[in-house]
Structure formats: C-alpha cells, structure tokens
Amino acid sequence: MDQDSLKLSVAQAALDIIAPQLESNTILGIGTGSTANMFIDLLADVAHLFDGAVASSQASAERLKSHNIPVYDLNTVNQVAVYIDGADECNEALELIKGGGAALTREKIVAAVAKEFICIADGSKWVKVLGEFPLPVEVIPMARSHVAREIVKLGGDPVLREDVVTDNGNVILDVYNFPIPQPLATEAKINGIVGVVCNGLFALRPADRLLLGTADGVRDIKRPKSFLDS
Numbered sequence: 001m002d003q004d005s006l007k008l009s010v011a012q013a014a015l016d017i018i019a020p021q022l023e024s025n026t027i028l029g030i031g032t033g034s035t036a037n038m039f040i041d042l043l044a045d046v047a048h049l050f051d052g053a054v055a056s057s058q059a060s061a062e063r064l065k066s067h068n069i070p071v072y073d074l075n076t077v078n079q080v081a082v083y084i085d086g087a088d089e090c091n092e093a094l095e096l097i098k099g100g101g102a103a104l105t106r107e108k109i110v111a112a113v114a115k116e117f118i119c120i121a122d123g124s125k126w127v128k129v130l131g132e133f134p135l136p137v138e139v140i141p142m143a144r145s146h147v148a149r150e151i152v153k154l155g156g157d158p159v160l161r162e163d164v165v166t167d168n169g170n171v172i173l174d175v176y177n178f179p180i181p182q183p184l185a186t187e188a189k190i191n192g193i194v195g196v197v198c199n200g201l202f203a204l205r206p207a208d209r210l211l212l213g214t215a216d217g218v219r220d221i222k223r224p225k226s227f228l229d230s
C-alpha cells in the first residue's frame, strides 16, 4: 500500500469513529496537512450532521469552506468536541512532532481546547525516539538568531525554513540532529527560550488516540490514561 492509501485509510477510520457521535451543535477541530485534507474531504459527506469546525490554518479553513462546512473563530466557541489532525512523528506514548506544514502553534491551541485529540498518521510516522524528523520551532522574527544560538547550546542544529511565514507572521527554525528521549522536558525547555512562540512537540498535550495506517490495517492505539479521564 502506498503512503497516500495509508493516509486515506486512517482518515476514513477517523470518520467512522466520529460520524455516529455528531450532533447538530457539535464543533470539530480540524488540523492541517495532507492527511487532514483527506479527512476534510471525507467530512463533506456528513456536513449536515454537525454544526461546523475550527481550523488550525487558513489553508484548512479554506478547504472546509469549499465543502460548505461553516468555520468558526475559536474565540466564539465554547467547546471543541474532537480535534483530528496528522503528525510528522509519533511514539508509543502518543507524543508527537508536528509542524512540517508550519501550522504548529494554531494546531497546539486547537488541541488544547479540544476534549479529545485523535491523531491520524500513516505508519512511516511511527518512531521509537522522536527527533528523526527535524523539530519545527515557531519564532518571532527579531529573535531568530538568539533562539538559534540557544538551540545550539541544547545540542540541536537549527536551520531557518526558507520562504516560510506562518499564519501568525513568524518564522520557523527546523532543528536537525536532535534526538528527543524526554519529550516533556524538551518541550518545556524550548518553550522557555525568549522569542519562541511554540515548538512542534506535543508531549504536554499528546494525542488521546492514534489511528496508524499500516499494510496490515489501521491500528487503533489509545493512551493508557486518556486526557479525558483526568
């Protein structure tokens, strides 16, 4: 099975889980990227079953609107039932690296508000230790050099992502050669650098459920103790 077929299989699996729970007042959180795009396209068929969505990027908002799915400003919404999004890497604790599409900050905000976060990813994203994928860090433009020097002190190789400005008007440093055996501590440490808006580690708020597309089918992996249980 090719990667796109695996992405489609997890997008469909997510829809199968969510569709029976949709109600006329349900607001969904929708992520960004090629896997999320497949989910958005499938969601169009059940658009009449729920209220609308909040999106983690302008691109996803436009795609939702193209299917006549209402898109809300997060500030006008009381509750996001489920957030559905892809990932660049995931591990067995359902900690993630995200931000390959530069949408990490808005993704983290919507995930923080959502009652449940379902991550949809093809099997190539599964790793033992996070960090093979360069860690995206969103940075206030004037702090770019300062943040890069601080990241070098932590052992990483930061590279400015050329010609990319985030939806928030910031730049992205991608941190190479940076294995992350302790995602929680690393997420907090990088967030502590002045000028960092957000980094692509989702460990403080990991996924609650991971639908992982493999050649043998979709693996449905839940965190032992869900965010919903706390």
Ligand SMILES: O=C[C@H](O)[C@H](O)[C@H](O)COP(=O)(O)O
Residues within 6 Å of the ligand: 031, 032, 033, 034, 035, 036, 085, 086, 087, 088, 097, 098, 099, 100, 101, 102, 103, 104, 107
């Ligand atoms: O900023 C982008 C997001 O974090 C994406 O969810 C991530 O890059 C995965 O994208 P894709 O589904 O295209 O592999």
